Amino acid sequence: MTEDVIEVHELTKKFGDFVAVDHINFTVKRGEIFGFLGPNGAGKSTAIKMLTTLLHPTSGSAEICGYDVVKDSDEVRKHIGIIFQDRSSDDYLTGRQNLDFHARMYGMSKEDRERKIEEVLDLLELKGKEKIKLHNLPEGVRRRFEVARGFMTSPDVVFLDEPTIGFDIKARMDLWNQIKRAREIEGVTVSLTTHFIEEANYLCDRVAIIDKAKIIALDTPRKLKEAVGSDLISLQIADGGERRATFMEKVKELDWIKRVEEYSNSILLNAESGEGRVADLIDFADAHGFVITSIDEHEPSLEDVFLFFTGRTIREAEGG
Amino acid sequence: MWGGWYGKMDVQEVTHRPLFEGEPIYSMWLRELIRFFAMRSRILATFASPLIWLLFLGIPLSQIFSSGASQSVPGGLSFFAFIVPGIVSMGLLFGGTNSGVTVLWDKEFGFLKEVMVAPVRRTSLMIGRSLGALTIALIQALATLGIALILGTWLGFRIISVAGFLLAIGFMIITFFAFVGFGLTLGALIENTEGFMTIVRMIEFPMFFLSGALLPISVIKGIPVLYQLQFINPLTYGVDGVRGLLTGVFLLPAWLDLTVIVAFALLFLFLGAYAFSKMEVD
Numbered sequence: 001m002t003e004d005v006i007e008v009h010e011l012t013k014k015f016g017d018f019v020a021v022d023h024i025n026f027t028v029k030r031g032e033i034f035g036f037l038g039p040n041g042a043g044k045s046t047a048i049k050m051l052t053t054l055l056h057p058t059s060g061s062a063e064i065c066g067y068d069v070v071k072d073s074d075e076v077r078k079h080i081g082i083i084f085q086d087r088s089s090d091d092y093l094t095g096r097q098n099l100d101f102h103a104r105m106y107g108m109s110k111e112d113r114e115r116k117i118e119e120v121l122d123l124l125e126l127k128g129k130e131k132i133k134l135h136n137l138p139e140g141v142r143r144r145f146e147v148a149r150g151f152m153t154s155p156d157v158v159f160l161d162e163p164t165i166g167f168d169i170k171a172r173m174d175l176w177n178q179i180k181r182a183r184e185i186e187g188v189t190v191s192l193t194t195h196f197i198e199e200a201n202y203l204c205d206r207v208a209i210i211d212k213a214k215i216i217a218l219d220t221p222r223k224l225k226e227a228v229g230s231d232l233i234s235l236q237i238a239d240g241g242e243r244r245a246t247f248m249e250k251v252k253e254l255d256w257i258k259r260v261e262e263y264s265n266s267i268l269l270n271a272e273s274g275e276g277r278v279a280d281l282i283d284f285a286d287a288h289g290f291v292i293t294s295i296d297e298h299e300p301s302l303e304d305v306f307l308f309f310t311g312r313t314i315r316e317a318e319g320g
Numbered sequence: 321m322w323g324g325w326y327g328k329m330d331v332q333e334v335t336h337r338p339l340f341e342g343e344p345i346y347s348m349w350l351r352e353l354i355r356f357f358a359m360r361s362r363i364l365a366t367f368a369s370p371l372i373w374l375l376f377l378g379i380p381l382s383q384i385f386s387s388g389a390s391q392s393v394p395g396g397l398s399f400f401a402f403i404v405p406g407i408v409s410m411g412l413l414f415g416g417t418n419s420g421v422t423v424l425w426d427k428e429f430g431f432l433k434e435v436m437v438a439p440v441r442r443t444s445l446m447i448g449r450s451l452g453a454l455t456i457a458l459i460q461a462l463a464t465l466g467i468a469l470i471l472g473t474w475l476g477f478r479i480i481s482v483a484g485f486l487l488a489i490g491f492m493i494i495t496f497f498a499f500v501g502f503g504l505t506l507g508a509l510i511e512n513t514e515g516f517m518t519i520v521r522m523i524e525f526p527m528f529f530l531s532g533a534l535l536p537i538s539v540i541k542g543i544p545v546l547y548q549l550q551f552i553n554p555l556t557y558g559v560d561g562v563r564g565l566l567t568g569v570f571l572l573p574a575w576l577d578l579t580v581i582v583a584f585a586l587l588f589l590f591l592g593a594y595a596f597s598k599m600e601v602d
């Protein structure tokens with residue numbers, strides 16, 4: 001059960017001088033949901049395209065179920081299902097025809113096709129919609145048909161590139177639960193890319209945070225958050241500027257402060273967890289003649305993890 | 321230890337794709353037909369288009385030529401009988417070229433990506449697709465001939481023999497594939513899909529006009545360049561072949577028609593298949 005189904009070694013892709021994916025390494029175990037989290041343009045999609053044989057790596061290697069993505073690309077294709085980021089189904093065909101067409105391409109027999117279609121319709125809760133042409137269906141349902149198609153050939157690994165982009169919250173939650181259920185029932189390994197913090201947090205067993213073509217952190221969401229600190233406190237100091245800088249120096253004297261960062265006009269503190277941290281900080285500021293104008297304590301999220309490792313938020317990274 | 325060479329055998333096992341992949345080809349063919357019959361406007365156009373050409377161009381033009389100048393249509397054909405094979409060939413030119421070119425369309429709409437990651441030969445995808453388009457083009461050709469035969473009772477068009485008809489169908493198939501290859505090659509040469517169809521039209525229409533489909537190629541004998549252009553246009557040979565087999569009147573040697581169209585088909589199918597196999601999906 002702990003067999004590695006994806007093994008990636010020093011995988012690199014360059015487009016001319018531009019390095020899209022820079023020497024990444026990771027393994028994914030059977031049955032895991034593994035996520036790439038990062039801003040748009042970080043190299044997630046390029047990485048997934050190499051794993052799914054659509055792009056050839058510049059250097060390094062990747063194996064899916066023991067097959068090399070370049071040398072045994074046909075074998076790799078037989079073992080994977082792919083849900084692309086953009087539309088990749090035939091609008092003029094019904095959902096069922098799209099599924100059937102896909103299965104034929106993989107040489108499935110008529111009985112297998114019909115059995116499996118029923119199964120994936122069930123899995124993605126699409127029963128009753130399979131006879132409607134896709135262009136008459138809302139985007140979320142269309143998308144679910146594409147996800148269903150990814151499971152048609154009973155693949156060992158399913159790749160999803162930004163599965164819930166353009167979804168409303170309800171549709172997103174539904175699909176997340178459907179993917180989790182599919183993993184339970186089919187025992188499939190799932191590898192996905194996302195720039196939604198919540199998606200990675202809710203769905204993934206392990207997350208690789210990718211920024212500027214490199215994996216900068218890789219672990220379970222919980223461990224990643226623990227690395228940031230048990231408690232996060234953000235606060236603002238009256239009169240900002242100089243005073244803030246002085247306070248940032250001063251506060252390091254407290255032995256339970258693990259890290260101090262400046263972010264926008266706030267100071268972000270990583271603290272060892274303990275009782276009454278906020279009160280202690282206010283007392284500390286008082287004692288040294290600082291006035292705290294606002295203070296807020298929260299559990300770290302993956303957003304904080306990204307901020308911790310890159311010094312900026314995912315939104316900022318996308319804007320830049 | 322002793323098990324070692326068993327393991328080695330496993331590693332050396334190479335997966336072979338069959339040369340002929342029936343199921344994927346059939347699937348692609350089926351998809352083309354389902355799409356065709358799913359769009360009522362396309363079905364309508366298939367029958368309306370030849371009707372429009374024959375009624376609104378064929379009948380008026382045949383009035384000019386029937387008024388005394390019987391010499392202008394060689395071989396003693398009525399003008400209407402002369403242009404029927406031309407209209408049929410036009411369907412092959414447009415249908416074939418579009419089929420090749422629209423590979424790009426699928427690329428734009430992402431569908432190609434889906435089939436490109438299937439463990440199937442790209443040439444099988446191409447063959448299946450082209451066979452689908454061929455089926456539709458032949459439906460149109462038969463519709464055109466059907467309409468022409470009805471109008472022909474007044475306007476003097478009839479098919480010379482059953483053998484001629486069957487041979488003409490065969491010749492149409494070769495001509496069609498020649499233009500599929502042509503379209504694929506065009507599609508591969510022009511990467512940008514914006515305004516692409518306009519460029520394709522700009523190539524297709526002069527080919528159609530300078531092919532002897534509507535007027536005998538000898539009409540412009542005195543005009544340099546234009547006259548010669550007709551002889552490097554593959555459709556000229558396609559039209560002449562179809563016309564010869566249907567009506568018995570060849571304006572060029574039959575062997576030349578066949579040779580040129582076969583050579584053209586082989587050349588462009590090869591180029592097109594090569595371009596398609598190299599196409600990157602991103």
